[in-house]
Amino acid sequence: MVIVFFGPPGSGKGTQSQELGKTIKDLIHVSTGDLLRQEIASASELGHRLKSKIEAGEFVTDDIIVQLVSGILRKNVKKDIIFDGFPRTLQQAIAFDTLLGVENLKVDVVFDFDIDVHVVIERVTGRYMCLGCGAVYHKKNKKPKVDSVCDQCGGIRFVERKDDSVDVLETRLKIYQEETLPVKKYYGDKGVLKRIDASLSPDEVTCFIKTALLEAGLIRRGE
Numbered sequence: 001m002v003i004v005f006f007g008p009p010g011s012g013k014g015t016q017s018q019e020l021g022k023t024i025k026d027l028i029h030v031s032t033g034d035l036l037r038q039e040i041a042s043a044s045e046l047g048h049r050l051k052s053k054i055e056a057g058e059f060v061t062d063d064i065i066v067q068l069v070s071g072i073l074r075k076n077v078k079k080d081i082i083f084d085g086f087p088r089t090l091q092q093a094i095a096f097d098t099l100l101g102v103e104n105l106k107v108d109v110v111f112d113f114d115i116d117v118h119v120v121i122e123r124v125t126g127r128y129m130c131l132g133c134g135a136v137y138h139k140k141n142k143k144p145k146v147d148s149v150c151d152q153c154g155g156i157r158f159v160e161r162k163d164d165s166v167d168v169l170e171t172r173l174k175i176y177q178e179e180t181l182p183v184k185k186y187y188g189d190k191g192v193l194k195r196i197d198a199s200l201s202p203d204e205v206t207c208f209i210k211t212a213l214l215e216a217g218l219i220r221r222g223e
Ligand code: AP5
Pocket: 007, 008, 009, 010, 011, 012, 013, 014, 015, 016, 031, 032, 033, 034, 036, 053, 054, 057, 058, 059, 060, 061, 065, 084, 085, 086, 087, 088, 089, 092, 123, 124, 126, 127, 128, 136, 137, 138, 139, 141, 142, 163, 172, 198, 199, 200, 201, 202, 203, 205
């Protein structure tokens, strides 16, 4: 099963990927944003070149992104995969279809995380992450159960993203409108787009996604 989570910054794609991963066995979560941040953290030459672009909220070139995804896809062809934040240009969507076609795969469903821009600003500016495992929290909406201790790994060090400032978010939202929204029509025309009201609570969104996957026969009851 190949799922795409499509939506603006802060719409909840990463949060829902983590939630589904807890219940759907062996589900692979591919976030191009996470892959790029890992590349930066590794202090590689490529990471060094990407850092300023990502911190400024600008897109990384399509060929770098497609190369990253291609490597992961080749290693996981038989697995159920969520692509979170990819594809986000038309060129990426077309290249993705080619990569999937080689493996006799196709995109089964694209969840369109529909959300108002004001909600996005509140979510992104309140977001922080566990430094140990990357679990995502929010200053008001999603705090750890025990104050300042990660629910997932027990870590006590947290970090905010440099690209989550209001200024950089403005750039990210502008690029989303210009570069990414055309991808929605691309998948709409293929009949695989499913709208989600992403302003609902995390549990409600998870329930919606699971019901849709169940109805499409992509997961079994109990998952
Ligand atoms: P990336 O990391 O993918 O950023 P993004 O797509 O902008 O998405 P976010 O991670 O900001 O948000 P999200 O939708 O995952 O929301 P989250 O679940 O965290 O990409 C970063 C950068 O990398 C890009 O700007 C670009 O430079 C580059 N890049 C990546 N992919 C690329 C590509 N394909 N091509 C080119 N460049 C690329 O939730 C946000 C907050 O809200 C959290 O605090 C969470 O706790 C809270 N929250 C979540 N759901 C709810 C809910 N239902 N109710 C209340 N609060 C909620």
